[in-house]
Amino acid sequence: MPQHPGDPAGRIEPHFDNEPQGAAKPGGGIAARALAAASRAHDVADYLGGLNPEQREAVLTLDGPVLVLAGAGTGKTRVLTTRIAHIISQGKAYPGQILAVTFTNKAAREMKHRIGDLIGGNVEGMPWLGTFHSICVKILRRHAELAGLKSSFTILDTDDQLRLMKQIIQAEGLDDKRWTARTFASIVDSWKNRALTPEQVPEGEARAFGNGKGKKLYAEYQERLSILNAADFGDLLLHTITLFRNNPDVLAEYQKRFRYMLVDEYQDTNIAQYLWLRLLAQGNPNVCCVGDDDQSIYGWRGAEVDNILRFEHDFKGAKVIRLERNYRSTSNILAAASHLISHNEGRLGKTLFTDFEDPDADRVMVASSWDSEEEARTIGDEIEALQSKGHRLNDMAILVRASFQMREFEDRFVTLGLNYRVIGGPKFYERMEIRDAMAYFRCVAQPADDLAFERIVNKPKRGLGEATMKIVHGLARAERIPMMEAAGILCQTEELRPKARTVVKSLLTDFDRWRDQVETMPPTELAEIILDESGYTEMWRQDRSAEAPGRLDNLKELVRSVGEFETFAGFLEHVSLVMDRDAGVDDDAISLMTLHSAKGLEFDTVFLPGWEEGLFPHQRALDESGRAGLEEERRLAYVGITRAKHRARISFAVNRRIHGMWQSTVPSRFLDELPEDHVEVIEPNSSYGGYGAGGFGGYGASRFDNRDPFQSTYSTPGWQRAQRSRSSGSGGFEGRSRFAERNHRQGPKTIEGELVAKSVSDVPSGFSLGERVFHLKFGYGEIASIEGNKLTVDFDKAGRKRVLDSFVERH
DNA sequence: CAATTACTAACATGG
């Protein structure tokens, strides 16, 4: 987002120069001495008191590289924050000389808060505590010219990124269906995760995309970004690294500055982040990385578990400290998690233990339900039961694999009147009206922002359609200038039709006027003026659709939140970097979030629904990353279970709706990897028990059913046999086999995460109109229409439904 | 140029 036009970093952070270097040594500067004395008087043991010996060592070993292997719930954040407090109170460094990196804004906030508690004061003095991205932005804004940008550069979000890429793919004359922007984005992303500029990308790798034009497209994309004075998320790191490499003096400045460096969640760093850290650490070796290889769940984002495995090698003389004493969970929960994760290979290996032995503690519960709706219902009931026993909703969470699972829970909670909050769900700043409004603001702050301009030229309708924009776009491209500038030039000529010309002219003067007001007007007021004068608010007022009032509310909320910032630019930056907003934390509500965003949190009770093959482990993880993908999924399961302090409740549904069609599922292999002694299987309630015990009605595929072949873990012969028998359709488990036999079209099947077969079936269904069929969920019915393997059936009881043919049988 | 309709792909995970 545009930032501080004409005034770079000065306002963003304290100046480098006026801090005494000697501060690094105890007693160096007067201020340092005073600070140290003050906190010594406070009593050092104050904050060291509650630490166990390992934690204490991790805090006290200030000099030289340290790797803290911290299992789930072992007090990792505590160590980090105490360590920072210790550095400061010992006068080893100023807060401004400590670099502390986290992955999420949430974690950064939490840390700031806790440090504040420790050293008893505010922590504005920690300007370099933040996410990799926000710290990189800070550095880039200071030295933007060296990275080929202006300090006011915009940070593009994924959406803008895709639109830009699509334009570039089309401009190259490629078919944007065959070579999608999405694919290209993920390729470019993977390059940037490895800190590769267009010149550095390996020839062979780039050729695979866009008829061998991959490299050219990447270069073109970067070129466009710099014309737009914009950077995407990957660029924030990439540019900082190139900046450091090409400007040793700048690098040296930062090396000298950061006396101590701390990295949270080190297992999630990618190559670029690692290189970034290495560059800075060349100056001094006081690097402390904290992580847990068992909680590495961002491999798809380029994270290299290797970074943590190689730490001792990369940072010579590193001290490795293990934290294995868990303060969070009951022994049942720990046992379940440990047993599950032990199925992974290539771990550093930690054994969590706890003194928290409670003979009455609940075991980990595993329950099944007929379909995802019932799953939500059951969990809802259980929540209410807990609530009536005096548990608070704030102490409970539902952790799902994919966000689409949330809907059913939301629906249920609304009908129950249960308070809930979605964390990391559909984001406020991703709503259409907010993005539109933001686009207006961006155009004001950063006139070169074509993507924003294109978004709002004709919103509200101004009669500027494709034709007009094509002319503007053409000139902009030819002259390599921003579109607004091009539009301005075109207004002086005869090229645009008179009607279009006057409209464009007035829009441009509007923008000029707003731009003039940036300096003089309070941000809130300006935001309001822009939205009013542009006619954007009016557009929604005229709109008679159901969403319109809500959108107007959101706009109001947006304007209100502008007021929390001192400058307009500061607001824009916040939005682009911090997409999450703190929801109302005051009231009691159950949290609903993905497993990914649950990392680092803990709850008394944790619900883990949707443990089904294909969903968890996710099919795509298996297909795309094979065994590694499976192991990452398993780590995700581990993260999920270890979030629970007292109760973990796992469940799966026998039927789930995918793309609006009901499909039956197979229980997750992870269920079979839980230790029987610490797990309690809840009997399915009677509502669907009618299909016979041990048959389809139970969890046919689970080893909790003693007689079936799924006795053991996925790697055993039993599992493999079962998988084989399923994919060949010859009846792995009784109840289901009568459906599987006739129609073995079950999609790609995996054994141990390796792709076995991908069947793309367009075989006609073999059913005919009017035929009577039977479906497990809906009962008897008559086929109303057939499209490929999709049937529309009028069921006697359930009404008209669309189902896959493999889930009904002739009757 | 805009509105309506038809079609198709998506339901990973995030800064």
Added chain:
DNA sequence: TTAGTAATTG
């Protein structure tokens, strides 16, 4: 199922 885009028509 639904959201997003392409094609068609006024």
